[in-house]
Amino acid sequence: MFQLKISHRPATMKAVAGKACLSLALVAAFGSPAWAERLEPARSVVGDREDIKVSISFPQAKTGDLYIAADAGGTFLFLNERNQWVTTPVPYEFGQPYSGIKPIILGNTSGIGMGIYPVYQVIAYPNTPDIYDTRNWVGGFGGLGLTSFQVKLPAEISGDRNADGWADDDANRDGFHDDDSNRDGIHDDDSNRDGFHDDDANRDGIHDDDANRDGFHDDDLNRDGFHDDDLNRDGSHDDKSSRDGSHDDKSSRDGSHDGKSSQEDK
Secondary structure, eight states: OOOOOOOOOOHHHHHHHHHHHHHHHHHHHHOOOTTOOEEEESOSEEOTTOEEEEEEEEEEEEEEEEEEEEEETTEEEEEOTTSOEESSOOOSEEEEEEEEEEEEEEEEGGGOOSEEEEEEEEEEOTTOSOTTOGGGBTTGGGGOEEEEEEESOOHHHHOOTTOSSSOTTOTTOSSSOTTOTTOSSSOTTOTTOSSSOTTOTTOSSSOTTOTTOSSSOTTOTTOSSSOTTOTTOSSSOTTOSSOSSSOTTOSSOSSSOTTSOTTSOO
16 A cells, blocks of 8 residues: 655646646535546545445446546555556556446555545546546546545544544545535644644644534534634634634633633624
8 A cells, every 4th residue: 555655746746636626616516417426435534454445436327447546645646457556647447337336445554654645536538648637537527536534543633533434523424524625634724734623722633612522613503614603614713814713802712702701602
């Protein structure tokens, strides 16, 4: 399998990641097309010596070359036909018809460093010369499947406190936190990308203003991962100019306004 690598992503890989985010944004804005694939992990939080399992759902039949890629700390790796992860863009399967559900074992975590690993899948037209050109994808942008696996991470980062294989704030079980709008595996309010919310001073995996420790802000009544007064869903209160997670008029930084108690009208 692969090890977590910290490196600068090549320009071509940046383009793929950008296209992936654009595809997901289009799907979110206009709805998922009938032919869009889905990557469905058996469980997205996996520990040591566990198989990483995923199923690809094909709502409409397709034929082409199947590519599976993983982002390992900024380096893209491709699963080849021998179930090996390589840096060269190669198909996992060649010229096959696809429909229904296809289960795949991506490997075992015994050979993987701890980290967050986004996984991509796409069907390309046979013998495509450039997998990074979305014109070579069957279905274009909408043909891209994406999920994420959290490997060997403590519950404070993975968010899986009940050990069921899913982050507690992953309501739709797609492998991403509910407050991860760009689907990169990181909370939207984790600016330094350390795995913790920006307002988690003691780094216990819980927001500082989460008194009942249910994984949501105390002022998140609809439990979507954002403050009720965060209309643009950027992770900060709407009246917060410094974007540090506290209201502008809050000197003690406990999540409430200066004129309120810590549990009143945050």
